[in-house]
Structures are given as C-alpha cells and as structure tokens.
Amino acid sequence: MNIYKDSFTFEKNRKTVVTVGSFDGLHMGHHKILSRLFEISAQCGCESVLFTFEPHPRLVISKDYEIKLLTTLNEKIEILSKTKLDNLVIQKFSREFSEMTSEEFIGKILVEQLNLSHIVVGHDHKFGRDRMGDADKLKQLGNQYGFEVTAVDAERCNGEIVSSTKIRQALAEGDIDKANLFLGRNYSFEGIVVKGAQRGRTLGFPTANIKLDNNLKALPVNGVYAVRCLINGDSLLGIMNIGLRPTFEDKPEITIEVHLMNNDFGKYEKNIYGERLKVEVIKRIRNEIKFEGVDKLIVQIESDKKNGSRNFEQI
Template sequence: MKIYNHLSDFSKLNNAVVTIGTFDGVHYGHQKIIRKLVEKAKNSHGESVILTFFPHPRMIIDPENQDLKMINTINEKAKILEGLGVDHLIITPFTRDFSNLSPQDYIKNILVDTIGTKHIIIGYDHRFGKDRSGNLTDLKSAGQHYGFDVEEIAEQDIHDVAVSSTKIRHSLLEGNVSLAADYLGYAFSIFGRVIKGDKIGRTIGFPTANIFVEETYKLIPGDGIYAVTVEMSQLEDKDSLPEYKTYKGMAYIGQRPTINGMTRNIEVNIFDFNQEIYGQDIKMNFLKFLRHDVKFTGLEALKIQLQQDKEDTLTYFKSLS
C-alpha cells in the first residue's frame, strides 16, 4: 500500500475506485465497506483508494472540545488498512480551508482532477464540503457529468452491523475491552515506549514496564487491571532483522491511589520476563478487564491483590487454550 500525506503527493489514476471517511477503529462495519472497495477495484482492473483525514474533522471544527480521543493512531490505522489489501491511502490534513471547500469544488478538484475517480463507494448519509452541505444526490449528479459511478451503501447494510466508532469508544472508556474487540474484529491495542518509573513494583515482586504513549489523541481505556499480551522485537544483532515475540501479562491503568499517585500511569507486568527494556517500543493488546482500580491500605495489601490478579489472568489465558 502506498501512503500519501497530502493530496499534492498523489498522482492521478486512470481508474480509481474510491471511498472516503475517517474510519476510526477500522471496525467491523468499516471492514465491510473496504472489502467491497478492494473487490470492486480488482474486478474492474482499477486501483483502490481511501481518502481519510487527519486530524479528525471534529478536532478542527470544534477545537475547544478536547474530549474526542481516537481508537487508532494514524499509523495504526494505516497498518490495518494495508492488511485489508488497499492500494492507496491518502491522509489529507484537515484544515479550516479544506472544510470551506464547496461541494462542487470538492468533487471536481479532489475526486476528479486529483484522484481520477471512476467509481466511488459511499454511505447513504455521507456529507461533505462547506457546512457538510454536499450529499449523495450531489455526488450522483456530478458523476453523470464527470463520468464516475456512485455505489451507495444502504442504510440497512450499515445498521445490520450495529456498530460504530462511538460505541467502541464508550466500551473502551468503561473498560469493556472484550465488547470493543467484538465490534472491532481484533483486540484493541496501545503502542508506546518503555520509560523509567519509580520501581515500586519491584519492591513487592511485581516489576512493571511504564509505557509512554506519544500521541495525545490516542484513547486510553478506563482505569483498572487488564489481561494483555505484549509484543516486542528481539534484535539478536545489528545486522539481522528483528524478530517479534509475544508475552502474557497484566496491565494497570490509573493514578496508583495506594501510594497517592498524582498522574495517570500505564504499566504492564510481563510474565516470565526479566530483561531491561527502557527505551524500547512495545505493543499491548487488551484482552479482558479484570477489576477496577482500588486504594489499598498499604503495599502489602496491594501485593496480595496483585497475586490474585496474576492468578486470574493466568486462568483467563488457560481458558483460551
């Protein structure tokens, strides 16, 4: 898959099969649309193109509202789309100027003159252009003029899936990572760098890797303890490609109330692992919510609970086999 960080980087195609959207989460409903896009491109000897936006349009149109968090970072989204077989991903910077394009200019300047659209697959309720005034009727009318077909994703098809990015965000914020995975079709994950912490976990037999997530717009699940898998590279020597290994573990999200913590932490206790990995990037896949964050009477009480959490996590993994 070729990735373009601006429309000006894209070379017009002879037969572009296009869909448009933010596709946050690339959930089960999105995947249904994208598979249809890829299949149509192959059957018509064309090339599949996804036009997406970054930052999310709501972040630009309503900048005072900082509550909106994304299920995927832009890099995570690109990796999922590549796995679905998409040929081209255009990541358009969403700006005020872009949002003020008239529907007519949007269609002619972007879809026709820049991309070379011959077929577009779009939802029944898709809106575009200034004040979101453009709609499916405008696209169909323009298609007759410019020579592209419009395939509508019917309302019933979308509602049959019964899933949305908003539902997934709510599930994750409530800690319900299992339900989020059902909607997504894959486990929600966090990608971040291991940084130094205060090493309190080591003193009670549960050393943790503290994770720093660079992208401030990335959604972090609700506070609590989770069963997770951890993926990290194992680089044997500088001349070889890294091999990725997966470990089991339990993750913690919260402010560590037992020690009167002041900041929200993301930590993971990796089972059967004792290497120093400061500065390394790791990926955590959230599989099951175990319990809410609790303030204990002291570190000894916390240690007893963590031992139980580990047992519960191992029991969960055994249930999968």
C-alpha cells in the same frame, strides 16, 4: 500499498474506485466498506483508493471538542498495509480545506486529481463544508462528472450498528469485549517504556511504565486488564493497571503499568527501558482499588495474575 501525503502527487495512471473518511478505528463497519471497494475495483480493473484526513477533522473544526483517537495515523497505515488497498491518500485537514463545498471537493480533488470512476461510501457518509454532501448529492454529482456511487449498508453486531463513537464509549465503560467485537481485533496502543517509581520491583511484580506515542490515543477506563504485549519480537502476556495508584497516593495523573510475564506466567526479566511496547487489551479484570496496605495489594496482584491466566487460556 502506495502512500501519498496529498492528492496533488497522486499518479493518476488508471481510473480509481475511492472511499473517503477518517476511518478512525478501522472497525468492522470500515472493513465492510473496504471489502466492497476491493470488489468493485477488481471488477472494473481500477485502482482502489482510500482518501483520509490528518489530523482528525473534529480536532480542527471543533476546538473545544475532546476526541480521543482509536487509531493513530501510523496505526492506520499498519492495518491498511495488510489489506488489498492499492493507494492511501492522506489529506492534511485544515480550516481552509474544511471550507471546500461538496461540489469543489468532488470535482477538484476526486475527479480531477484522483481520476475518480466510482465512489464507495458508508450508510451515513457526509462531506464538504458543513457536511452538506450525502449519498444523494454524490449521485447528482456522479451524473454530472460521470462516476458511479455505491452506498454500503451499516455493519451490525449483536443488533447494534458498529461505529467509532460506540467503540470509544465501550472503552470508557471498560467493556473490552464489545470494543474488540466491534473492531474485529484486540484494541491496542503503543508507547515507550520509561522509568517509574519502581515500586512494583520492590513488591516482587516489576512493571513496565508506558509513555504513549500520542496523548490523543483513547485508553480504556481506569482498572486492571489482561493484555498481550509485543516487544522486540517477543509476544508476552501481561497484567496492566491504568489509573492513579491510589494505594500510594501519588500525583493525580494517569499511569499505564504492565507486569510482563512469559508464556508460563513467570516474570519477564529483560531490561526494556527505552524500548517500544505494543499492548493488546484482551479482558477487563477489575476496577482500580485503594488498598489499606502493601500486603493486601500483593495478595490482590496474585489474584489478578490468576484471573488473567484464565483469560489467556481462551486466546
């Protein structure tokens, strides 16, 4: 997969089939669009192109809008690199760029710079200034510039249309089953292991405290989860707590702590401070609870490990 930081440097040696969008989450609906993109590009002998934006357009256009990302740019690149995509074009999204009309965007960027032959869009795709461009506008411009348009129907799971908004909502409600179903994979995030208060170690349950790579990354709602972690080539099981540690009355800031286990559910003993850890969220176990004492907390953690192990047996 070729990666371009803007459309000006794109090598337009061949005609292209293009899809455009933020593609936050790269969920099942997005993969349906990509599958059609790959089919058409193979049929016409063109190169496939995904044209996306960085940062997310809503972060630029709506300064007061707090959007949490399902996929960071690095995560998008990693996921797309495992597909048949030929080219990824990453457009820096700015106020100036947002002022382009739909006609200017199609004519100056997609046609002139990307050598557009065919565009593939989702069922609700909007583009250009004030999002005035849609499938009908694309077909009108296609007649003008000589490219074809394919609109892909919505992907549905359990009768619902799959969307990034619904996945964010599912994470906010702790509905990991729904989020993972809509994504077509386990929801994940990455960060660096940092030193915490080290209370877990004194309780007999050492934890890895994680500092997120990107503070805009969406997290599941506070609670306890069964997770799978990847670190230094090791694939480990774990029990994760996201929350405020109410039993210890710490400062009111969310922490992410993972008790790592080997595949026999024993402790993972390696020193991993400063290492990068990837966390895949498998199942929600319970809400975060304030316990009356440390002894009751220890009993609950043992119960969480047993509940988590039952979920691990299903994967």
